[in-house]
Amino acid sequence: MTWSLKIARVAGINVYMHWTFLILLAWIFIANLSAGQSTSEALMGVVFVLALFACVVLHEFGHALTARRFNIQTQRITLLPIGGLAMLEKMPEDPRQELLVALAGPAVNVVIAMLITAYLILSGQDVQAVMAPLLKDLSQIDLSKNFLPSLLFINVVLFAFNLIPAFPMDGGRVLRALLSMRYDRATATNIAAKIGQFLAILFVFLGFIGNFFLIFIGLFIYLGASGEANYETQRSLLSRLTVKDVLMHQYTPLHAWETIGKAVEILLDGQEKEFIVTEDNQIIGTISRDDIIKGLQLLGNEERLKRIVNPNWIRLSTNMELNEAYEQMSKNKLSICPVYDESGQLIGVLNQENILEAVMVESAREGSRIRQGV
Numbered sequence: 001m002t003w004s005l006k007i008a009r010v011a012g013i014n015v016y017m018h019w020t021f022l023i024l025l026a027w028i029f030i031a032n033l034s035a036g037q038s039t040s041e042a043l044m045g046v047v048f049v050l051a052l053f054a055c056v057v058l059h060e061f062g063h064a065l066t067a068r069r070f071n072i073q074t075q076r077i078t079l080l081p082i083g084g085l086a087m088l089e090k091m092p093e094d095p096r097q098e099l100l101v102a103l104a105g106p107a108v109n110v111v112i113a114m115l116i117t118a119y120l121i122l123s124g125q126d127v128q129a130v131m132a133p134l135l136k137d138l139s140q141i142d143l144s145k146n147f148l149p150s151l152l153f154i155n156v157v158l159f160a161f162n163l164i165p166a167f168p169m170d171g172g173r174v175l176r177a178l179l180s181m182r183y184d185r186a187t188a189t190n191i192a193a194k195i196g197q198f199l200a201i202l203f204v205f206l207g208f209i210g211n212f213f214l215i216f217i218g219l220f221i222y223l224g225a226s227g228e229a230n231y232e233t234q235r236s237l238l239s240r241l242t243v244k245d246v247l248m249h250q251y252t253p254l255h256a257w258e259t260i261g262k263a264v265e266i267l268l269d270g271q272e273k274e275f276i277v278t279e280d281n282q283i284i285g286t287i288s289r290d291d292i293i294k295g296l297q298l299l300g301n302e303e304r305l306k307r308i309v310n311p312n313w314i315r316l317s318t319n320m321e322l323n324e325a326y327e328q329m330s331k332n333k334l335s336i337c338p339v340y341d342e343s344g345q346l347i348g349v350l351n352q353e354n355i356l357e358a359v360m361v362e363s364a365r366e367g368s369r370i371r372q373g374v
């Protein structure tokens, strides 16, 4: 959060700029000046980068607003020196929806490219003639003469680059969505990740014999592909379990009027690291080990837990898919949640560690099933 600057709020979505982006702008300005450009030419370079990133933000809004149509909200859009990032709550699981959300970003770049082309034609320019020098030699980009053609060119590049069929590019999601129409999601993800990794290796190889920059793209794709495959494997393991399968029946609720010192005692005495806090037999929030330590540091032993309780909490139900519970907990940044049965009775708690253990146990079972050939 502290590394990013809020620059706008559009359609209910906050747009942040990572501070390193400012360094990029300053660097371009200084590099242009030291290459012998005049101040106004150097500024033109900065304006161009801003225009380029405006296109990137519009691309991200393409994803975000399409996702919203399927009731998926976007927490924020962040502008990084390497591009933009729309933090969607999740990707839609319906392959048709995922396809549309993934395509919406690149589609925005197509629309921008078409608008610029239309403008160039209407203002009487020969599009082919103005684009030709750019396509031959990128160093020909002279922004004071070629601003719009350069922006057009960049949008076409953004479109093509994002549609490379590999995670974390949009093309990877398009591929997964298409595969999901035939295979289950986990299999589709695995196939898409394999294709992505193959492309990544190809890029690195081409990078060594050609453009060095391709090596970075290759590494970026390789990491993205493995990340997505791991995430999806975990998700599919978790979807087989419910909260009931892993919840803890044994736990120590803390009372809001107990002291921080008492909480420290309980913390040291057992294995529990997160606690439910109650007052008048009602849950009023949760407390983690970090909260207790920080409270001890700032307020001392004698202060009541009520002062440091984290009032955000949600109820989980026993029949909830573990997947869903995990998503809810991550979204609300909760490390522990109370669990209720069908009759509304509090019967236990679930923490992040339970979920992690469940993943380990399930993947071990999976492994033994494969070895036994079941």
Ligand SMILES: [Zn+2]
Binding pocket: 059, 060, 063, 105, 106, 162, 170
């Ligand atoms: Zn995108």
